[in-house]
Amino acid sequence: MILTINDDLDLAKIADSGQCFRWERQEDNSYRILHGNHCLYAASLGGSQYEFSCDEKEFSSIWRDYLDLNENYASIRSRIEPDRDPFLFAAMExxxxxxxxxxDSWEMLITFIISQNRNIPAIRRSVQLLSEACGQRKLDSRGMEYFAFPEPEAVAALDEEALTACRLGYRCKYVHAAAAAVYEGTIDLDSLIHEEEEKTLKTLTSIYGVGIKVANCVSLFGLHHINAFPKDVWINRILEAEYPNGYPxxxxxxxxxxxxxxxxxxYRNRA
Structure with missing residues (x-):
């Protein structure tokens, strides 16, 4: 399916943005995108044209929402004037x-627990190994194998040896605890989608091994609380260097x- 998308959409920049870890660039420069138990190939054809390996029904029911295409990002960018905040304006351009x-909020919870003190290739590898360990094996539209992200029950059932084999290190116990909490209903992630941010962060940080940074990442990337503001080393550098009088x-x-x-x-790309 070929679709015209006039708003901001750069597949390569999204793939490298640090928010998703199951996008794989292919030899033909398309991206294989795994989302829960779904798989999509997406490619930019130039200009505003994109090709997707699904029909209109699947795109409308799954991928339009996933790509947040009902939100106008050009409009979001237009709120910042270059003379008011030249740094942010330059970053957006x-x-x-x-x-x-x-x-998916469950997938993001586990993924960002795994991400603690790790680089992107290591995160991707562990997520892949976990999916292979207990996710459903499937075939994509090109006949290639992939594994759906596992359900909470499946992850909670893994023993320490199986979790260690996923190269989780000290995070094994955190992943297991989070899976058990979601599977047993101690944590209801769906209930947080429309919750206030203070309550959301309090609930997420009640999970063993989840600190404020991971909680903010889950809030932003898993619950789509787009006012959430995760802070890591890069963001702290930005706040210190570019906003010495405080970020607005x-x-x-x-x-x-x-x-x-x-x-x-x-900041990361110009380092």
């Missing part, structure tokens, strides 16, 4: 095309998470 994907969080609400992604990518 350089990194436009990034969108905040609407990813209230002024930039309710899109601080979107602006955070532009700044993060901009």
């Amino acid at each position: 350089q990194e436009k095309g990034i969108r905040i994907l609407r990813q 969080f209230e002024e930039y609400s309710p899109y601080n998470g979107v602006y955070q992604q532009y700044m993060y990518a901009y």
Whole structure:
């Protein structure tokens, strides 16, 4: 299916944005995108044309929402004037095309627990190994094998040896605890989708091994709270260097998470 998308959409920038770990670039420069138990091939054809390996029904029911195509990112960028915030304006101009994907909250909880103190290739490898360990084996539209992200029950059933084989290190106990909490109903992630941010963060940080950074990442990338503002080493550097008098969080609400992604990518790519 070929589709015209006039708003910001850069597949390469999204794949490298640090929010998704199951996008794989193919030899033909398309991307194989795994989302829960679904798989899509997506390619930019130039200009505003994109090709997707699904029909219109599947795209409308799954992938339009996943890519957050009902949100106008050009409009979000237009809220920032170059004379008011030249740094953020430059970051947006350089990194436009990034969108905040609407990813599964359970998958993001486990993924960002795994991400603690690790680089992107290591995160991707562990997520892949976990999916292979207890996710459903499937075939994509090109006949290639892939594994769906496993359900909470399946992850909770893994023993320490199986979790260790996924190269989780000290995070094994955190992954197991989170899976058990979701499977047993101690944590209801769906109930947090429309919850206030303070309550969301309090609930997420009650999970063993989940600190404020992971909680903010789950809030932004898993619950689509696009005003959430995760802080890592890069963002802390930005706040210190570019906003010594304070970052205007209230002024930039309710899109601080979107602006955070532009700044993060901009700083990391010019380092």
